[in-house]
Amino acid sequence: MNDKANDALDQRLVSLFADNSPPGPDATFHRRFMSRLDQDRRRRRWIVGVAGSLGAVVASVNLLPAQPVLGRLAAFVQDSGVSATGALQGSGIIWAASAAIALVASCVLVASHDY
Amino acid sequence: MHDDEAALIQRAAHLNDRDAFGALVSRYQARVYGYLARLSRDRGWADDLAQDTFLHAWRKLGSFSGEGSFEGWLLKVAHSIFLQAWRKQKNRREQALAPGDLDEVVPAPDPTTLDLDRLLASEDIEIRSMLILVYGHGYTFSEVADVVGMPAGTVKSHVSRAKKRIQKVFHLDGAAA
Numbered sequence: 653m654n655d656k657a658n659d660a661l662d663q664r665l666v667s668l669f670a671d672n673s674p675p676g677p678d679a680t681f682h683r684r685f686m687s688r689l690d691q692d693r694r695r696r697r698w699i700v701g702v703a704g705s706l707g708a709v710v711a712s713v714n715l716l717p718a719q720p721v722l723g724r725l726a727a728f729v730q731d732s733g734v735s736a737t738g739a740l741q742g743s744g745i746i747w748a749a750s751a752a753i754a755l756v757a758s759c760v761l762v763a764s765h766d767y
Numbered sequence: 768m769h770d771d772e773a774a775l776i777q778r779a780a781h782l783n784d785r786d787a788f789g790a791l792v793s794r795y796q797a798r799v800y801g802y803l804a805r806l807s808r809d810r811g812w813a814d815d816l817a818q819d820t821f822l823h824a825w826r827k828l829g830s831f832s833g834e835g836s837f838e839g840w841l842l843k844v845a846h847s848i849f850l851q852a853w854r855k856q857k858n859r860r861e862q863a864l865a866p867g868d869l870d871e872v873v874p875a876p877d878p879t880t881l882d883l884d885r886l887l888a889s890e891d892i893e894i895r896s897m898l899i900l901v902y903g904h905g906y907t908f909s910e911v912a913d914v915v916g917m918p919a920g921t922v923k924s925h926v927s928r929a930k931k932r933i934q935k936v937f938h939l940d941g942a943a944a
Contacts, residue, residue, distance in 0.1 A: 669903040676797040
């Protein structure tokens with residue numbers, strides 16, 4: 653208290669506070685807090701997991717058409733004489749499969765990381 | 768700040784080490800709870816607020832710069848948590864604690880007795896907080912300023928005016944310079 657005036661009332665107030673110290677928190681405070689902390693960590697892990705998974709799905713759906721393998725697949729479909737509808741259905745299945753793989757992979761990665 | 772405390776903060780902030788943060792909670796729970804119990808004048812509410820304070824501190828631990836004391840930073844978080852909760856419950860709680868209604872809430876046979884509960888109840892929240900930090904925690908005006916988010920000069924003048932009021936209300940003539 654370097655910059656605080658050190659007069660009689662100050663001393664009286666300091667004594668008053670010292671004589672009336674509040675009791676501490678109850679004995680379960682720390683245990684309850686740690687339990688709440690663990691709950692919060694789990695909840696945040698799942699929030700991050702879901703957000704990461706959605707991001708991975710969006711990224712995979714958007715990036716997949718650019719993959720060379722799809723180009724080759726499209727050429728194969730064209731050569732095989734499959735209809736345009738059939739080709740679209742096929743590529744849709746591939747997109748969905750890759751999105752599902754990305755979803756599972758990101759869930760596993762995120763769940764294994766400690767946030 | 769002690770080396771072991773800095774190490775605990777480092778581990779909690781960068782490694783998400785719950786046990787390190789748990790050790791910090793053990794160390795400061797009485798100070799944080801005590802501050803909130805005096806400020807709110809309600810032990811049950813203070814318990815809830817202290818829990819919220821430590822949870823918020825855990826989430827925001829990365830923003831602790833290491834400048835100033837960790838306790839001061841925790842009390843700043845506690846102060847902010849309290850103000851948010853207090854504003855929400857202002858009508859329900861603070862109406863009963865308004866200075867004008869004080870005598871109905873805290874009966875005091877001797878109005879000249881300097882009673883801490885009456886004294887804190889007679890001041891508004893910001894001033895109450897400053898008095899607790901200066902006289903209860905031994906903080907300097909600049910440390911209080913960090914906690915309550917006001918300039919040190921403003922804190923000093925608020926405390927000075929509060930002392931004059933206390934002197935007058937509790938008939939402490941000659942107690943202060």
